[in-house]
Amino acid sequence: MAVNNSVDPASWLAEQIEHRDQDLLRSMVKTMAEALMSAEADGLCGADYGTRSDERTNRRNGYRSRDWDTRAGTVELAIPKLRSGSYFPEWLLERRRRAEQALISVVATSYLLGVSTRRVDKLVEQLGIKHISKSQVSEMAKVLDAQVEAFRTRALDAGPYAFVWLDALTQKVREGGRIINVHVLVATAVNANGNREILGLEVTSAEDGAGWLAFLRGLVARGLAGVQLVISDAHTGLVGAIGATLPGASWQRCRTHYLRNLLTTVPKSAQPWVATLVRTIFDQPTAEQVRAQHTWVIEALEAKYPAACEHLDAAREELLAFAAFPREIWKQIWSNNPQERLNKEIRRRTDVVGIFPDRGSIVRLVGAVLAEQTDEWTEARRYMGLDVLAKARLRMICGDTPQQNPIPQTLTA
Template sequence: MTANTSIDPAEFLHEQLTTASPDLLRDMLTTFIQALLSAEADAVCGAPYGLPSSERVNSRNGYRHRDFDTRAGTLDVAIPKLRSGSYFPDWLLERRRRAERALTTVVATCYLLGVSTRRMEKLVETLGITRLSKSQVSVMAAELDEAVEQFRTRPLDAGPYTFVAADALVLKVREGGRVVNVHALVATGVNGDGHREILGLQVTSAEDGAGWLAFLRDLTARGLTGVRLVTSDAHAGLVAAIGATLPGASGQRCRTHYAANLMSVTPKPPGRG
């Protein structure tokens, strides 16, 4: 059984990133903001930084630093300066609260769904920025994609991860010109400092034993140790994968899934639809 698909996946990942790993969210926000500022400054100059071009109308001249307060902490933002005139990203610094909310949504969406050029272009447009070229959007996507990949493959060295929760989200994605369902396998753990941490996220075509086994093997290969209790639903493939990869760990049925299972087989009172 999978999780309730009525939740907003991007909002779910945003909440998880904010509460479980503020350092991660700060790093990803900083990476995205700096890439966006650089790309927009290049658009104002008419050419990429340091590249000779007949279309260039201005050039860079260092940076000025500004603090940008977010729910994930204060970010040190380096704003490009120009040799003539000025560049001021009012989309970021004048409407701070709305911009910060939009940025965290963009970053969470990129993390969850990937950072293709077309998707990045649409997400940037939600911030009111429409003058970026496709090549600049590609560079931004590549830089954020690198940050995401580093997080997804990082060593799990903050253990022992005594408590782990595992579940799957059903998402709709476009693949080969059609919309299909995929399953995002998510594992969250409590690290040695007592903080929640997203251990990993992997997208599979189906929630089956093979997918869960590959996912948990990846986590143990990256350093997942010390697990004593795993909370999950009663998916047979997941239960078997836990037994194969986390010997000695006890299993606990998720109360939310258990209640949903009970309600699905409980007769409804007369008069209720």
């Protein structure tokens, strides 16, 4: 194999145009890259190619072929070989990696968007690049690691974060030759500017008190403060972790998930009526009327459905914590529905992967999705008005914040 060791740009371009090369950009990339490698090899030899010189310290020994994937397509490069030692263009190619940074960015972004390996392969084929394997897609996606790590460890300095939503998602991962379930803990909040912000994520082996405690301690260490209300489902050990890390914060149990649990205590034929009855609690205009309606619903259920009556009475404080805050934001803080919409987007991306090869790949994909979502929220309109947040802070300053809810003996998610 032989390549041109010097290039006359004008004559070379005229030749390409004359022959009407259909892949002009690819030819340009190939020619320029090989010319640069030839010049570098000459420098290592101490003399130009084909010239006699007393200063020569090494000689050429032909070429070896190497495919290089670029935005212009796959380019077959002729890399110079030396008689003594070896030459490799580190500035152009990384050892054991054939893809340039632009292609890596395309593949990583496709992986982030939930595009399957097969579709990524078709995508790069349109760029003129040959088959790309599943392992290559995963390797290229690792360029997201630095971005995700910076997002996960950033200082939480946009507080106080008056309202925090917590949730957990289950994902499958291969570990020790087995496929196991792990839990992705996610925290979202409203910052001092009224915008939603994802505070962090963590992957744990079990969704228990220890996992939640470590997760919340990490958020506090990064600057989480000023929390007045935490909204979540009844995850095991979560309420205790809130009490240990966020003193003074109340807990609002998601009304949607609670209602599903409550309806399991009554016959199926009675569920529509009971559900309608419970929803009237949240239709009241004032905090006093909310509590009065809760008491009335308990009395209405007592005769026919004592189990439901007892269930609803035990959940009084955790279900009505929202009523201590301005009515303008009740719909936003009495359930975990905002977090559920975020979870749906995460699952849309992770379902394409199915089973993750390791925990790091979960953090990479989910973390990138969350970082992207936070950027979108930053540019969107405020989730809560500054006047409402001021009312909530004033309530706390005046000492009118409700007492922290007692930890239930038994919680069912």
